[in-house]
Amino acid sequence: MKLKVGSRMSRLAIRQAELIIEELQTVNPALECELVTMKTTGDRILNKTLDKIGGKGLFMKELEAALQEGKIDLAVHSLKDMPMEETKEYPILAFSEREDPRDVLVLPKGVEKWDVKKPVGCSSLRRKIQLHAMYPELEITSIRGNVLTRLEKLDKGEFGALVLAAAGLKRLGLENRISRYFEVTEILPSAGQGVLAVQGKKSLKSITDGIDHKESRWISVAERSFVRRLNGGCSSPVAAYGEIRNGICTLRGLYYNEGTGFFKVGQQSLPKEEMADVQNAVRIGMDLAEKLKNEETEK
Known part of the structure; x- marks a missing residue:
C-alpha cells in the first residue's frame, strides 16, 4: 500500500513529517510513503500577526484542501497549530509521543x-x-x-x-x-505543544493506530478541551499543559481576559486510568476552564 503524506514546506514541517513516516513504516513494513509538500497561506503572509489574518488555522488550509481533493492521504501538523474543533471528515487519527513541551x-x-x-x-x-x-x-x-x-x-x-x-x-x-x-511553571506551553498530529480519513485509522501514543492523546484532548471551553483559538493567550506522574494526570491552565486584564493559572487532577475514557479527558479540561472563569467572577 502507498500513502501520500502532506506537509508544509518549511524545514521543520518536513522533518516532522519524516518522523511520522519513519514511525508508520516501522509498524507497517510493507507501507510505501510519498512526502508531498506545499506552501500554506500562513507561510505566505508574513507581514501581519496571525491573529490579524485568521489564526494559525491558516497553516492547515491548503493541507485540508489537498486531503479533500485526494492529493494526499494524510496530513502532518504541529498540534498546537490546529484549531480546537476537529473536522468530522478528517479527524486526528494519531498523536505522537510528546517532545519537550517547554x-x-x-x-x-x-x-x-x-x-x-x-x-x-x-x-x-x-x-x-x-x-x-x-x-x-x-x-x-x-x-x-x-x-x-x-x-x-x-x-x-x-x-x-x-x-x-x-x-x-x-x-x-x-x-x-x-x-x-x-520551566512550565514559568511559561505555560500552548495546548499540544511538542505533539505531532496525523490527520486523515477514519478509514486509515487501522494504519495509524500503531503510532498513536495513548497518553499523549489523553493529555492533548484535555488541553484542547480547556482552550475550547474558554473559546480560545490557536492564537489565543490561553495556555494548557498536562502531565502524568505517579498515576495521576495534572492539567494546568492559563486563563487571561484581555478586556479585564484578569490573569490566572490553575490546575486540576484526575487518576491516570480515568483519562483513558475520552469523556473524562474532555471533562477535566472543561472543569478547569469553568473553575478559572468562576474565580474571575468571584474576584
Whole structure:
C-alpha cells in the first residue's frame, strides 16, 4: 500500500513529517510513503500577526484542501497549530509521543549573556503575557517566519533574543542554540505543544493506530478541551499543559481576559486510568476552564 503524506514546506514541517513516516513504516513494513509538500497561506503572509489574518488555522488550509481533493492521504501538523474543533471528515487519527513541551530562550550566535535592553522576538500573546509577568521592563516585538528565518533575523542583530519552542529546535538538531529553558511553571506551553498530529480519513485509522501514543492523546484532548471551553483559538493567550506522574494526570491552565486584564493559572487532577475514557479527558479540561472563569467572577 502507498500513502501520500502532506506537509508544509518549511524545514521543520518536513522533518516532522519524516518522523511520522519513519514511525508508520516501522509498524507497517510493507507501507510505501510519498512526502508531498506545499506552501500554506500562513507561510505566505508574513507581514501581519496571525491573529490579524485568521489564526494559525491558516497553516492547515491548503493541507485540508489537498486531503479533500485526494492529493494526499494524510496530513502532518504541529498540534498546537490546529484549531480546537476537529473536522468530522478528517479527524486526528494519531498523536505522537510528546517532545519537550517547554519554551526556550535563544541568544544570537556567539553571545553568552542576554542583553535585556534589546527587544525579544516573540510570536504569541501567550508568551508575551507570561514573559512580561517575569520581566516587566522587557520590550517584546512580534516576529513571523519559520524557525530558521527567525534565527537568521536574530543573528543579524534585529533582536536581543528569541523565545521559541524547544521541540522544534530539537527536531531540527539545533538544541545547541538553546540558552535557557523556561520551566512550565514559568511559561505555560500552548495546548499540544511538542505533539505531532496525523490527520486523515477514519478509514486509515487501522494504519495509524500503531503510532498513536495513548497518553499523549489523553493529555492533548484535555488541553484542547480547556482552550475550547474558554473559546480560545490557536492564537489565543490561553495556555494548557498536562502531565502524568505517579498515576495521576495534572492539567494546568492559563486563563487571561484581555478586556479585564484578569490573569490566572490553575490546575486540576484526575487518576491516570480515568483519562483513558475520552469523556473524562474532555471533562477535566472543561472543569478547569469553568473553575478559572468562576474565580474571575468571584474576584
